[in-house]
Every structure is written in structure tokens, then in C-alpha cells.
Amino acid sequence: MKPNSRDGARHAARPTLVYRKLRDLIVKGQLAPGTRLVETDVASRLSVSRTPVRGALQRLQQEGYILDSPSLQQSRPIVAPLTREDARELFYIVAEVEALAARHAADLPNAKRSALAGRLQRINDDFKKAATAKQPSHHRLWELDERFHRGYVEAGAGPRLLALHDAVKPQAERYERIYVSLLVSELGASIAEHNVIIRAIRAGDREAAQTAVQTNWRNAAERLGRVIDSLGERGQW
Amino acid sequence: MKPNSRDGARHAARPTLVYRKLRDLIVKGQLAPGTRLVETDVASRLSVSRTPVRGALQRLQQEGYILDSPSLQQSRPIVAPLTREDARELFYIVAEVEALAARHAADLPNAKRSALAGRLQRINDDFKKAATAKQPSHHRLWELDERFHRGYVEAGAGPRLLALHDAVKPQAERYERIYVSLLVSELGASIAEHNVIIRAIRAGDREAAQTAVQTNWRNAAERLGRVIDSLGERGQW
């Protein structure tokens, strides 16, 4: 029984596929915080052996998506819980990472910078339109916000910073996805903060760009904190 | 070698031992940049099977100590090269990570803050003494600088930020270890910058603390960049 006998199509490494699949399930909330992850279960569910699953679990653990129960000797991984404190710390980290990228984006040569600013402006305009629609689509709002931030990160970050961003950001997404519905009412603040970012990048003012992004994420952290307070934490019992 | 602070008195798992051993060899430069890491070689050299080695290599790769050749299908890991660009990006990342920790340290209650400031002051005084000795010990200088920074990071960082710091900082150490001998002449600047950090923490001024740490590391990046220019890069050919 060799599952790889006839699947010669796309060549993304298998452990990476397992990793992505699990990460996706965790980020989207399908794997609830606190869930035990059993190697053999995951393996049979995804039709691979334990070996690639093990690699994927190690990666996920290192990035913070799963934790080890402090039981000695053995590992016993569970999906990381979502707590108010963790959210706050995480958002403050994202703030610094993206702010550094924005700083570098503001240092780009003039032509690239104004092209970037234009792209961001258009995304933020769409964002505003989507936010003021009668029935705002959560998914669309989330996607536009994501694209906005990704825009300057990709433009300004080097390979290391980009890797760090890719590792950290999806964990913030875990929180955003759960609480997004309750944040819709405060979208006006986001739009205004985005505009400050755009202006700083267009002006090539690195300090202003860095600060504006920090402010945007720190404010988001505070908004999220209030929502978590009212809704409760998940996976902590 | 010093055991890591947060992994307690328990026997470390074997993959972790392999991971630490390899990381140590890389950080200390015993495993030269560019070196191929062959699973079976590492395994036999450390008297374990390929399984735990594989886990260790995956962790090292994810953290950036080793890279995969972009050759298709298979992995073929090599020790990450040391380049001027990488050093710069890395130091700017450390700058933000430690600066965020310093910000939080400056938010501590008064008693803890001044105790911390006192500890840092003593370390920096020792640093100054060691720097002005007739024959400055590189190892001692490096250790005191390390302790200085670790002081406020441990005081201010939460679990996530601390984990991030532990993952990123040793990579900066790779550069520091190689070029430390050429940086001794500029220690005066470091001492002065450290004092700015101490004053900001003692005053409880979060913005000043964050900025002071950023400045310290960005200046270090520039100093290091000049040294690399004159000495050349490693593992890149």
C-alpha cells in the first residue's frame, strides 16, 4: 500500500502539505484550542505514515500553534489555547514586525514607493467601500485588510523578516477570525489608521511609517482585548 | 555548555540534544557556513539514528541556521552562510524584538524597575571595567554584553516574545563571535548607549527605552557592516 505510487502531480513536499493542512485547520478554528493531536490519528486521516506527521507537528510546535503538556518524558501535543494575554503579546509582536517592514518600505526609491502607496490606497478605498456596505462580508473585509498589510510587508521586508512575518502573522489570524464579527463596528478607526500609514510611506518618512503601523496594531490589540473580555477565552479550562 | 534557563532539571529529549549540539557547533563557527549536513553522518557522529537527527535538522532549518538548496524534490541542507545583508536584516530584527521587551520592562512597577536598573548598571560598570583593561578578554566582554541585554529582555518579555528572542538572538551571536575582535575598538559607544537604556528604564519612559534599544542595535549593525566589508563574507562562494 504505497500512497505515493500514483500521485506524481504537484511536488510540494509531503510534510509541508501535512503542516499546511493542520495549520489551516487550527487557524480556521476547525481544530478547537485544547484538542489533543494524536500522531496516528492525524496520519490515518491524511493517509500518510507517522513520519511526515511528526515533522509537521514539530514545526507547528516550534511556531506556537501547538503546545506540549508539561507531562515529563513524552510530548502529548495539544492545539494552543486562545487567551487574552497571548493575543495581546502576539499583536504587539506583529506590530513590531510589520512596522519594521514599513520602515524599510518607506526607504524605497521614489518610483517604487509611490506605486506602492497607490496600490495601498486602492485597497483601502475598497476596504472602506466594503465596510460601509449594507451587509458587510466578513470574509471580504478580512481579505482586504490582509492584502493591505501584506502589500507593504512584501515590499519592505527582506527574506528573514518575511519568514518571521509568515510564521507569526497567521497566529494573529486565529484571533481575528474568531472575533472579527464583533470588530466590524470599529472599522472606521482602521481605515483612518491605514491612511496614516499610506501617507507616511508616500512621503518616504521611515519613522512615521514605522510608528503608524505600530499604532495601528496596538490599537487593534486593545480593541481585541475588549472583545475577548466580553466573549471569554477559548481552550482554557 | 550552559543549559537553557527554561528547560528545567529534567533530562532533555534526544532530538533536543541533537538540536542543541548542532546549533552550538554552528553558532560557535565549528561548522563552517556552507557545510553540507548529511543525515547519516550527523547520526553516526552523535550515535543516534537518523530519526532524531531529522527532527533537529528541521528545527534548525525553520529557525534559519541551515538552508535548503533550491534543488527540486529533495532537501540537501547546508549551514547558512554569513553575509553582510543577512547580518543587517538580522540585527534590525533583534533591535525590534529587544526594544519591545525594553518597552515592557519600562512599564514594570516602580520597585521592580529600579531593581532592574540597578542590576543593569552594575553589569554595564563591569563592562566598562573589562573594556578598559590592558588586555580585554573577548569572551568576558561578550558575556557581559549578553547579560546586559538578557537582563531587560527577561524582565519585560512575555513567553512568546521570549521564545522569539531565543530563536533569533543566537543567530546574531554567529556574527558577533566572528567579528568581535574587530569591534573592541568601538566599545565606548556601546557603553554610552547602554547607559541611555538604563536611564530610560529607571525613569519608566517606555518610548525612550524602546528607542534607546533600537538605536543601540542599529548602530551595532552599522559597525558590524563596516567590519564585514573589510573582512569579507563567509560561506558564500
Next chain:
DNA sequence: AACCGCATCTTTGTATACAATTCTGGCGTA
């Protein structure tokens, strides 16, 4: 009924066999 001890089951850790892929070197041909 509550509790303890022990056998068993579950789960993770390690080693190893085998498959798939990539690299190397030599040989023939132009």
C-alpha cells in the same frame, strides 16, 4: 462503596528497511 495494584491498551520515541531522487564518473561518439 472506596481504594489500591496490576495487567493491558494507547501513545510517543527510536531504529531501520526500502523507495525515490539526485549526484558522480566513466564511456562512447562526433
Next chain:
DNA sequence: TACGCCAGAATTGTATACAAAGATGCGGTT
């Protein structure tokens, strides 16, 4: 000589067998 091709070696990828550690539950004793 230069080039390309093929066979075999080296290396990584995957599956699986077995070992070790921890959890579970049953039956007996009080």
C-alpha cells in the same frame, strides 16, 4: 577534446516494526 548519456553510488523521503512511557480500567480487599 567536448558533450551527452547511462549505470551505480550517495542521500533523502516514507513506512513500519519494536521499545518505552504513561493512561485506563478491572478486580480484589477492606
